[in-house]
Amino acid sequence: MAALAKHGKTRQIHHGMSETHKGPAIVWFREDLRLDDNPALAAALKCGGGIVALYILDEQSEGLRPLGGAARWWLHKSLEALSDALLERGARLILRRGKSTETLLDVVNRSGATQVHWNRRYSPGGIACDTATKQVLTDCGITAVSHPGNLLIEPWEMKTGSGGPYKVFTPFWKAVRERGWRTEPFAAPQFPACTAEGMESDSLDGWGLLPTAPEPDWAREFPDLWQPGEAGARERLKAFLSDGIGGYARLRDRPDRENTSRLSPHLRFGEISPQMIACAVSQARDSGDVSERDADKFLAEVGWREFSHHLLYHFPDLPKENLQAKFDGFPWRNDDEGLKAWQQGMTGYPIVDAGMRELWRHGTMHNRVRMIAASFLIKDLMIHWRAGEAWFWETLVDADHANNAASWQWVAGSGADAAPFFRIFNPVLQGEKHDPDGDYVRKFVPELGRLPAKYIHRPWDAPDDILSDAGVKPGQTYPERIVDHAYARNRALAVFKALNNGK
DNA sequence: TTTTGAGTTGTTCGA
DNA sequence: GTCGAACAACTCAAA
Numbered sequence: 204m205a206a207l208a209k210h211g212k213t214r215q216i217h218h219g220m221s222e223t224h225k226g227p228a229i230v231w232f233r234e235d236l237r238l239d240d241n242p243a244l245a246a247a248l249k250c251g252g253g254i255v256a257l258y259i260l261d262e263q264s265e266g267l268r269p270l271g272g273a274a275r276w277w278l279h280k281s282l283e284a285l286s287d288a289l290l291e292r293g294a295r296l297i298l299r300r301g302k303s304t305e306t307l308l309d310v311v312n313r314s315g316a317t318q319v320h321w322n323r324r325y326s327p328g329g330i331a332c333d334t335a336t337k338q339v340l341t342d343c344g345i346t347a348v349s350h351p352g353n354l355l356i357e358p359w360e361m362k363t364g365s366g367g368p369y370k371v372f373t374p375f376w377k378a379v380r381e382r383g384w385r386t387e388p389f390a391a392p393q394f395p396a397c398t399a400e401g402m403e404s405d406s407l408d409g410w411g412l413l414p415t416a417p418e419p420d421w422a423r424e425f426p427d428l429w430q431p432g433e434a435g436a437r438e439r440l441k442a443f444l445s446d447g448i449g450g451y452a453r454l455r456d457r458p459d460r461e462n463t464s465r466l467s468p469h470l471r472f473g474e475i476s477p478q479m480i481a482c483a484v485s486q487a488r489d490s491g492d493v494s495e496r497d498a499d500k501f502l503a504e505v506g507w508r509e510f511s512h513h514l515l516y517h518f519p520d521l522p523k524e525n526l527q528a529k530f531d532g533f534p535w536r537n538d539d540e541g542l543k544a545w546q547q548g549m550t551g552y553p554i555v556d557a558g559m560r561e562l563w564r565h566g567t568m569h570n571r572v573r574m575i576a577a578s579f580l581i582k583d584l585m586i587h588w589r590a591g592e593a594w595f596w597e598t599l600v601d602a603d604h605a606n607n608a609a610s611w612q613w614v615a616g617s618g619a620d621a622a623p624f625f626r627i628f629n630p631v632l633q634g635e636k637h638d639p640d641g642d643y644v645r646k647f648v649p650e651l652g653r654l655p656a657k658y659i660h661r662p663w664d665a666p667d668d669i670l671s672d673a674g675v676k677p678g679q680t681y682p683e684r685i686v687d688h689a690y691a692r693n694r695a696l697a698v699f700k701a702l703n704n705g706k
Numbered sequence: 707t708t709t710t711g712a713g714t715t716g717t718t719c720g721a
Numbered sequence: 722g723t724c725g726a727a728c729a730a731c732t733c734a735a736a
Contacts, residue, residue, distance in 0.1 A: 363735085365735090367733095371712085371733055371734070372714070373714085374712090374733080374734055456715075507714085571715075574715065613714090622714085623716085623729080624728095625717080625727095626715085626728095628715090628716065629718095633716090692717085700729090703731090
């Protein structure tokens with residue numbers, strides 16, 4: 204009807220109508236691709252005029268970081284799932300591409316919506332975009348409401364005794380727990396019979412989010428490992444609570460076991476809320492199914508996500524600038540070959556290479572191995588943490604602006620509550636400690652698969668007959684070490700020491 | 707204002 | 722093989 208009318212005129216028409224006829228409310232989905240426990244969706248449905256469920260692929264607005272490849276794959280699948288879930292309830296997901304503000308205005312005008320609801324983002328680009336959008340909508344007489352839907356507590360609500368943001372995790376998490384968070388979920392909403400009838404929508408396939416030829420199909424194995432979407436998130440949580448969380452405190456560091464939750468990409472896209480996770484874990488603990496130790500340890504990981512997001516809110520430069528200014532003088536090495544070897548999993552250190560190859564093949568890496576691999580890039584190769592951050596952003600399905608930046612700075616020592624400079628992971632000892640049988644290495648570095656456990660984390664120490672029995676030819680079937688760890692460790696220690704003396 | 711205790715994830719050395 | 726200490730010095734958070 205009013206699809207082609209100019210903005211102003213359309214608005215006028217609808218304002219005139221709103222006295223007698225209530226327009227629909229738009230739910231603008233962004234990083235909250237779920238129907239359950241979704242405050243923006245619940246609020247929009249409450250309006251009673253029907254809803255328009257909208258997702259905008261915004262690759263143009265300044266300050267919004269374009270998704271990396273692996274995350275684009277996830278987004279595609281997650282939008283499919285969301286669209287299906289909405290269809291089951293008689294609603295459509297409208298897909299649009301373009302600048303957020305303009306696109307939203309266009310959908311407002313075409314739909315005659317009088318309200319727009321969304322759940323907040325906390326990155327500087329997201330905040331800027333949402334603030335501007337809210338202003339424009341408000342100026343047009345549209346009610347724009349932002350809701351808290353992605354964090355346990357809003358970042359501005361957590362303050363230390365002196366009024367500043369927390370910079371140390373332990374007191375932060377203690378304060379969050381003492382304060383508590385919302386435990387009543389927003390109920391699974393009842394949908395009106397018909398919504399967004401006749402609205403134009405892009406075709407998801409047309410967005411090109413999946414890898415396309417001649418690009419290699421790096422996502423080939425993803426579907427076997429992941430089930431993006433709300434239902435997948437719920438199943439993952441359930442499976443973790445029944446199989447993985449028992450012994451979590453002890454076994455979460457073992458990449459050869461399946462004791463991590465693997466919920467991070469689901470959280471990243473908001474397919475499940477941190478409240479829902481926390482609630483389920485607390486219940487399992489209270490009923491005695493899960494030990495207090497395991498439950499608390501796992502909840503603390505949700506706490507780290509929270510901490511990272513709060514940090515990014517208070518320190519918007521976190522993804523680009525050292526949080527500790529003294530690191531600005533750090534003599535990072537330019538080493539394209541080293542960076543490439545690291546990215547490809549060809550450093551000659553089996554645990555590092557296994558991790559980097561897991562990342563490429565599966566779009567994820569075990570948490571412990573992320574630290575080992577990151578420490579290797581930063582401290583052994585002395586390559587800037589930003590190069591590592593960028594690679595993880597491109598390859599992780601759970602790539603999260605806040606977590607990624609905060610974690611890389613933590614490893615580098617430049618971040619909040621960071622590792623002391625002398626904490627330099629030894630890739631051999633870490634491998635032997637956390638992958639004692641070498642099963643993790645065997646899975647991702649098959650050319651070492653026949654080496655006995657004793658040598659699998661240090662093939663250079665293996666006698667010639669053992670190497671040849673295992674079919675390993677150093678420098679041919681598997682690379683020699685690109686740097687000697689003992690040498691690299693001393694080099695890093697010297698640099699860090701100078702950094703501290705120089706202030 | 708001052709003081710005090712503490713700080714995710716490690717490694718190495720020497721007893 | 723196991724264990725504790727050293728590795729530095731600083732900043733944070735709360736009393």
